[in-house]
Amino acid sequence: MFDNSLSAKPAATNGHMKSEHSQLQTLEHRNEKYGREKFIRKLLLGSVKFNPKTCAELGIKFTQKNFSVVLVRINKKADISLADFPSVVFAIRNIGEELYGLESECYGVEAESATIAFIINHGGNVDFITTQSSDLKRHIVELFDVHTTFSLCTEYDCSPDNCSKLFSNAKYAMLYRLSFEPYSIIDYDKTLSMSRLSCEYPTLLEREIFECINSNNVSMLRRAIGSFINTINNMSYDTILLHTARLLIAVDNMVINTALGNDFVHNSVIEDLSSLESINDLIDFVESRCNEVMNIISSSKPDTKKDIIITNILNYINDNYSDPALSVEVIAASVKRSSNYIRSIFKQSQGISISEYISQKRFDQVCKMLIETNLTARDIGKEVGLNSGSYFYTSFKKYTGYTPDNYRKAHQPQNFKN
Numbered sequence: 001m002f003d004n005s006l007s008a009k010p011a012a013t014n015g016h017m018k019s020e021h022s023q024l025q026t027l028e029h030r031n032e033k034y035g036r037e038k039f040i041r042k043l044l045l046g047s048v049k050f051n052p053k054t055c056a057e058l059g060i061k062f063t064q065k066n067f068s069v070v071l072v073r074i075n076k077k078a079d080i081s082l083a084d085f086p087s088v089v090f091a092i093r094n095i096g097e098e099l100y101g102l103e104s105e106c107y108g109v110e111a112e113s114a115t116i117a118f119i120i121n122h123g124g125n126v127d128f129i130t131t132q133s134s135d136l137k138r139h140i141v142e143l144f145d146v147h148t149t150f151s152l153c154t155e156y157d158c159s160p161d162n163c164s165k166l167f168s169n170a171k172y173a174m175l176y177r178l179s180f181e182p183y184s185i186i187d188y189d190k191t192l193s194m195s196r197l198s199c200e201y202p203t204l205l206e207r208e209i210f211e212c213i214n215s216n217n218v219s220m221l222r223r224a225i226g227s228f229i230n231t232i233n234n235m236s237y238d239t240i241l242l243h244t245a246r247l248l249i250a251v252d253n254m255v256i257n258t259a260l261g262n263d264f265v266h267n268s269v270i271e272d273l274s275s276l277e278s279i280n281d282l283i284d285f286v287e288s289r290c291n292e293v294m295n296i297i298s299s300s301k302p303d304t305k306k307d308i309i310i311t312n313i314l315n316y317i318n319d320n321y322s323d324p325a326l327s328v329e330v331i332a333a334s335v336k337r338s339s340n341y342i343r344s345i346f347k348q349s350q351g352i353s354i355s356e357y358i359s360q361k362r363f364d365q366v367c368k369m370l371i372e373t374n375l376t377a378r379d380i381g382k383e384v385g386l387n388s389g390s391y392f393y394t395s396f397k398k399y400t401g402y403t404p405d406n407y408r409k410a411h412q413p414q415n416f417k418n
Helices: 004-045 052-058 085-100 127-144 160-179 188-193 203-215 218-232 237-256 269-274 279-300 305-320 328-335 339-350 354-372 377-383 389-400 404-411
Strands: 066-074 105-112 115-122 148-155 185-187
Touching: 004 052, 004 105, 004 115, 004 160, 066 085, 066 127, 066 160, 085 105, 085 115, 085 127, 115 127, 115 160, 127 148, 127 185, 148 160, 148 188, 160 185, 160 188, 160 237, 160 279, 185 188, 203 218, 203 237, 203 279, 203 305, 203 354, 218 237, 218 279, 237 269, 237 279, 269 279, 305 328, 305 339, 305 354, 328 339, 328 354, 339 354, 354 377, 354 389, 354 404, 377 389, 377 404, 389 404
Parallel strands: 148 185
Antiparallel strands: 066 115, 066 148, 105 115
16 A cells, blocks of 8 residues: 655655755845945945956946946935835835846945945946936835935946946035935036136125024015025035035024023034035025024014114115115105104114115125126116216225226126126
């Protein structure tokens, strides 16, 4: 009689052996993939040299002479839980390797917090990188509702060891996200060709921001901050950061060295600025800090009739300084007080006369228009309410130390003059 139990044993043994073999293959695959990621990461950081034998063992193929490095930065404000974040990064890596790999050899790794890096080894045509990057951005939004910024750097006819330089350049390009539209694809070469000729700190716009804070003028403050940021946005990333930090430190000092600022504490300005994703984020951040200081100053002032009148005078001048007929008498009528009274309270409050303040406001605008437009000095004078030619030129030189033409030559970027 046939013993079924004996005949079944070899089948079970074979199944067990197949299972063990499958597990070993999976383990080997995971180890190879981990080793490959580790090597690619070290290659990007420049801590290991290219070794053909090691690459062959890890399944890395570099058959072309051209390399690109693409960085994908996940918006740090994205609504991703810590538990889900690794799986999102893993998915982005896999999708990116598949898309870029259609026309190249591509290897992705998590390079830094919230940043995935891809080494792409390809032929001479790099147009596919921008196309596939756009597709990858779209997939990330559709799958995870997450926005990303891309940066890339390419070098032709180079060694794999050059990937560390490409990685460094791509990181530098990523910093320029403040100068591009939110969530752009930024080419390192474009950041080099951007106009970075002017680096002078916009003192006049800083003064305008201070005036808005002191007069509690919210609408004018946002416009002044927008002008400040748009002016420095033509400069290098380092200059943008330093000028913004200088402005915010000066704004903080309006209260930090007084009794009002006893509890006024912030994190490092540079650290806060470095984490921002776009130029709109930068404007919002600066506005938030300025509003905070403005509210402290405003809450410390007694709500007296004099303060209200001073605020109304400042707002009236800011809105009407370009009117050549603007005078103390006209302003007095607008606030329903006598000329002598508003002269007295204004000088006590602001430290200068109303006429001096009007002149300062007008000449600040002249300086701004000399830099930002190609209008003649005479036309600019008329635009701001200064009709007398001789008075305009004499007073402008007294105010700035320059003639209008010399001021324009000294301060207007070269690319604007053409």
